[in-house]
Amino acid sequence: MKADLGDLSAFVTVARAGGFREGARLSGGSASGLSEAIRRLETRLGVRLLHRTTRSVALTEAGARLLERLGPALGEVEASLDVLNGFRDRPAGTLRLNVPISAARLVLPAIVPAFLAAYPDIVLDVVAEDGFVDVLAAGCDAGIRYDERLEQDMIAVPIGPRRQRYAAAAAPAYLDRRGRPDHPRDLLGHDCLRGRFASGAMTEWEFEKDGETVRVDPTGPLVVRVGAATDLAVDAAIGGTGIIMLFEDWLRPHLDSGALEPVLQSWWPAFSGPFLYYPGRRHLPSPLRAFVDFIAARRD
Structure with missing residues (x-):
């Protein structure tokens, strides 16, 4: 049973993107063109590959099996064609x-x-x-x-960078009002701005000093999705809402400007x-x- 390579590629694109519109954006084509390619492919194969709604698509069982085998195969085709770049x-x-x-x-x-x-x-x-x-x-x-x-x-x-650090910081006005922590456990009495992973797990705050590791699970008035809404937490910290813990490089401009003040700097943990x-x-x-x-x- 033969199938057009372009139609197969369109199927992989839409399946990975989770929709025709996003697939068109990623591939540089059009949503209608992708839809027509998959319609041709389903007609030729005689099975439905995608469940379609007005907002998204989902793989049928047949579609999932095809994607499982087809994705790596198309990757090898692309790699084979890429050999020509050597010329x-x-x-x-x-x-x-x-x-x-x-x-x-x-x-x-x-x-x-x-x-x-x-x-x-x-x-x-x-x-x-x-x-x-x-x-x-x-x-x-x-x-x-x-x-x-x-x-x-x-x-x-x-x-x-081969070595990075997590840094804790807060606005000087917040620290003037609430006091400056001397030990990581003091954070349990402060307003801390937390991050939550996509899985729903909360980020734990870990500190290190002289071979001692201290982990704390502080609370506070703001929780943000890690990555996507991190800048909101940074802005809230600058505004005096509480203490934030984040990549030192992310906070460095605000530390240098004085908008944020280091907290527990001798405890900041380093990582590769x-x-x-x-x-x-x-x-x-x-x-x-x-x-x-x-x-x-x-x-x-």
Whole structure:
């Protein structure tokens, strides 16, 4: 049974995007064109692949089985075609990265402009989200994550700062009004601005000093979704609502300006920096190879 490769690609795009409109945005095509391609494919195969509603689509059982086998196969087709880039003067194509919001804000800005200037034929497509993601199933070439979230059987390459810290801070006016904590456990008597992961779990605050680790679970008047609404918590801290704990680099401009004052600075915990990770296959798409080589050269 033969099926058009373009129609198969349209199916994968819509299935991964969760809808025709988002699929059109990601692929640069049109929602009507994708819908027609999948209609042709379903007619040719004789089975329904998607349940359609006015707002979204969902895979049928047949569609899920097809996507499971088709996604990796199309990836190999793209990799095979990418071999032709070796005959070009410079790499070309699209590099799709899945990164946490913190990396999009704190790591990539120092890399992306120079990379795109060096490789003008490459388009960088960045998806920023903080959940656990299978980068291949999401249609991405590589991801950026910290070591505790790296997937198995992936190659990991250091990217960005190799050591980072979490910092606690508050507006001077808040600390003048409520007092300055001397120990992490003092935070239990303060208004703290918390973060919640997509899973619903709350972020625990961890501090370290002289080999001692202290974990606290403070409360406060504001809880935000980690990543997506973090700037709201920062603005609330600047406004005097309470104490925030976040990447030091995220808070650094406000610490330097005096809008925020360090809290428990000698207790700020350090951790290893992020990694670019990607499948350990022999042939890398030329845009990804160029990106890997570019960040390696920056470390030298």
